[in-house]
Amino acid sequence: MSAANRPKTSLVPPDDAVAPVRHPEAPAPGAPLGAHYDQCFGCGEGQPHGLHLQARAGDGVSVTAEFTVKAAHQGAPGLAHGGVLTSALDETLGSLNWLMHVIAVTGRLETDFVRPVPVDTVLHLEARTTAVHRRKIYSSAVGRIGGPDGPVAVRADAVFIEVKVEHFIEHGRDEEIQAAMDEPDEVRRIRAFEVNP
Numbered sequence: 590m591s592a593a594n595r596p597k598t599s600l601v602p603p604d605d606a607v608a609p610v611r612h613p614e615a616p617a618p619g620a621p622l623g624a625h626y627d628q629c630f631g632c633g634e635g636q637p638h639g640l641h642l643q644a645r646a647g648d649g650v651s652v653t654a655e656f657t658v659k660a661a662h663q664g665a666p667g668l669a670h671g672g673v674l675t676s677a678l679d680e681t682l683g684s685l686n687w688l689m690h691v692i693a694v695t696g697r698l699e700t701d702f703v704r705p706v707p708v709d710t711v712l713h714l715e716a717r718t719t720a721v722h723r724r725k726i727y728s729s730a731v732g733r734i735g736g737p738d739g740p741v742a743v744r745a746d747a748v749f750i751e752v753k754v755e756h757f758i759e760h761g762r763d764e765e766i767q768a769a770m771d772e773p774d775e776v777r778r779i780r781a782f783e784v785n786p
């Protein structure tokens with residue numbers, strides 16, 4: 590499809606997109622990124638119903654993460670639900686934005702389900718940002734089973750859209766926003782973004 594005819598939500602970066610830039614203060618390759626929010630369904634340590642995904646910084650703007658499929662994540666008997674796998678991909682892709690010190694939300698996310706993923710499987714996830722165009726961040730991820738070099742079970746392409754921290758204050762519920770602001774580590778993080786946009 591020619592560039593002029595691409596839909597606005599296309600997952601293909603425009604021709605004048607640029608390479609992503611790793612922030613100088615991004616965590617070193619191998620360092621855990623930690624949860625961006627304690628109650629996040631994807632990464633929050635305090636979220637009892639969550640996926641408890643733990644991402645680590647990779648080289649450039651890349652991350653790795655592991656997600657263990659539990660019995661509570663089933664769709665078909667003994668197999669992971671596709672929506673849960675997409676959530677794991679979404680969270681992994683979302684964590685890339687921390688490496689650029691950009692706050693962004695998922696605009697579009699497209700998943701290919703290549704192989705079934707049984708309960709108790711560890712999904713080895715790898716994600717990388719490939720291009721940036723104004724507020725749009727283009728990223729891709731794969732999830733492998735049987736080990737970090739095992740066969741691909743899922744893959745996804747996404748566009749994240751950069752937002753200001755006010756996005757969450759404007760749209761979120763007062764109760765949770767207040768609780769997040771009262772958490773010292775969250776405040777430090779938000780401050781860091783205001784100082785190092």
Ligand SMILES: CCCCCCCCCCCC(=O)SCCNC(=O)CCNC(=O)[C@H](O)C(C)(C)COP(=O)(O)OP(=O)(O)OC[C@H]1O[C@@H](n2cnc3c(N)ncnc32)[C@H](O)[C@@H]1OP(=O)(O)O
Pocket residue numbers: 597598599625626631679680683692693694695696697722723724725748750752754757779
């Ligand atoms: C405290 C820290 C916590 C940090 C918290 C981090 C959370 C991470 C959690 C994991 C990730 C998630 O699940 S996030 C949750 C799921 N996602 C959401 O809730 C997002 C809901 N959608 C929205 O709020 C909105 O639609 C936005 C912000 C995405 C876009 O609205 P907007 O700000 O008005 O932007 P707009 O001017 O329309 O568009 C800006 C540019 O983006 C493009 N664009 C707009 N929408 C899309 C789209 N769906 N797909 C592709 N591209 C799009 C436009 O063509 C335009 O390109 P051009 O004209 O420049 O070319």
